[in-house]
Amino acid sequence: xxxxxxxxxxxxxxxxxxxxxxxxxxxxxxxxxxxxxxxxxxxxxxxxxxxxxxxxxxxxxxxxxxxxxxxxxxxxxxxxxxxxxxxxxxxxxxxxxxxxxxxxxxxxxxxxxxxxxxxxxxxxxxxxxxxxxxxxxxxxxxxxxxxxxxxxxxxxxxxxxxxxxxxxxxxxxxxxxxxxxxxxxxx
Amino acid sequence: xxxxxxxxxxxxxxxxxxxxxxxxxxxxxxxxxxxxxxxxxxxxxxxxxxxxxxxxxxxxxxxxxxxxxxxxxxxxxxxxxxxxxxxxxxxxxxxxxxxxxxxxxxxxxxxxxxxxxxxxxxxxxxxxxxxxxxxxxxxxxxxxxxxxxxxxxxxxxxxxxxxxxxxxxxxxxxxxxx
Ligand code: SF4
Numbered sequence: 001x002x003x004x005x006x007x008x009x010x011x012x013x014x015x016x017x018x019x020x021x022x023x024x025x026x027x028x029x030x031x032x033x034x035x036x037x038x039x040x041x042x043x044x045x046x047x048x049x050x051x052x053x054x055x056x057x058x059x060x061x062x063x064x065x066x067x068x069x070x071x072x073x074x075x076x077x078x079x080x081x082x083x084x085x086x087x088x089x090x091x092x093x094x095x096x097x098x099x100x101x102x103x104x105x106x107x108x109x110x111x112x113x114x115x116x117x118x119x120x121x122x123x124x125x126x127x128x129x130x131x132x133x134x135x136x137x138x139x140x141x142x143x144x145x146x147x148x149x150x151x152x153x154x155x156x157x158x159x160x161x162x163x164x165x166x167x168x169x170x171x172x173x174x175x176x177x178x179x180x181x182x183x184x185x186x187x
Numbered sequence: 188x189x190x191x192x193x194x195x196x197x198x199x200x201x202x203x204x205x206x207x208x209x210x211x212x213x214x215x216x217x218x219x220x221x222x223x224x225x226x227x228x229x230x231x232x233x234x235x236x237x238x239x240x241x242x243x244x245x246x247x248x249x250x251x252x253x254x255x256x257x258x259x260x261x262x263x264x265x266x267x268x269x270x271x272x273x274x275x276x277x278x279x280x281x282x283x284x285x286x287x288x289x290x291x292x293x294x295x296x297x298x299x300x301x302x303x304x305x306x307x308x309x310x311x312x313x314x315x316x317x318x319x320x321x322x323x324x325x326x327x328x329x330x331x332x333x334x335x336x337x338x339x340x341x342x343x344x345x346x347x348x349x350x351x352x353x354x355x356x357x358x359x360x361x362x363x364x365x
Pocket of ligand 1: 216251277279281309311
């Protein structure tokens with residue numbers, strides 16, 4: 001059983017290499033990463049779906065800001081042998097557009113909306129991609145881009161509690177660096 | 188504070204003895220509620236029980252961090268509750284943002300948007316702390332000190348401005364409501 005299963009996976013990976021010239025990285029025994037070109041990604045996904053990797057666990061995105069590109073990662077799972085395949089492709093960070101896979105996996109519509117909201121990637125063919133999903137009335141940079149500063153945003157939008165206590169001063173008193181001149185520090 | 192009539196005082200005694208709480212579980216702190224409700228700590232012996240809808244509830248428990256999206260719904264919920272109503276903030280997230288102090292989506296302090304009668308410190312607070320807080324709240328109600336709902340009415344403009352400042356708009360626009 002195990003043997004035939006491994007053969008099966010190896011076979012599919014070989015085929016993928018030949019047909020879609022992908023680069024394969026083995027992550028673990030049952031986890032492989034396939035890096036594909038943009039134009040080959042959708043056919044590759046269709047091929048894998050046909051070959052038993054029919055469950056799209058998630059579609060997510062990684063911001064490689066220094067290389068100026070986004071990596072889109074489709075994680076596919078095969079329920080009959082428990083193998084996970086990660087299909088990844090790189091798109092331009094300045095013009096982040098890709099194609100939808102919502103006709104292959106209806107759930108992808110929501111993953112695409114999620115990626116659009118948090119990274120600003122557009123998915124051609126998914127006309128609901130711009131609807132807000134989590135961030136209502138958002139009007140800033142997509143928040144999971146590396147050049148977005150969450151602390152600054154938080155400071156501007158959500159006021160902090162102001163404490164009157166000077167914790168460093170108190171720590172110095174506790175450590176006996178300073179003499180306590182302000183009375184009881186708990187008061 | 189203002190002078191309470193005898194009837195108010197009697198009513199407060201009674202109110203403090205039957206509290207229905209709405210636990211709109213917003214954050215991870217909510218996981219401390221099942222042990223508080225079940226046999227070991229059994230909060231029903233204090234006269235408190237869970238309630239399913241805002242219109243019948245007396246206490247609103249905010250159990251942890253509030254994202255901007257949830258806060259809109261919480262404000263709706265709070266405004267639907269009948270007077271007198273009390274708010275308890277659970278955990279450090281409601282006090283000062285906790286570990287989400289720098290998040291783009293969670294607010295940093297609850298009492299800026301809703302009147303909080305009582306905070307329970309901790310990340311997360313133990314059931315003992317929760318029961319202790321409930322006892323304190325009952326005591327406060329009996330003494331007439333838990334009047335967040337009055338504060339909300341008196342300072343409605345201030346609260347509204349704060350809500351608008353952080354949320355932009357309190358009205359919920361999403362595909363399920365429109
Ligand atoms: S205070 Fe701690 S336990 Fe409570 S919601 Fe925040 S992170 Fe979670």
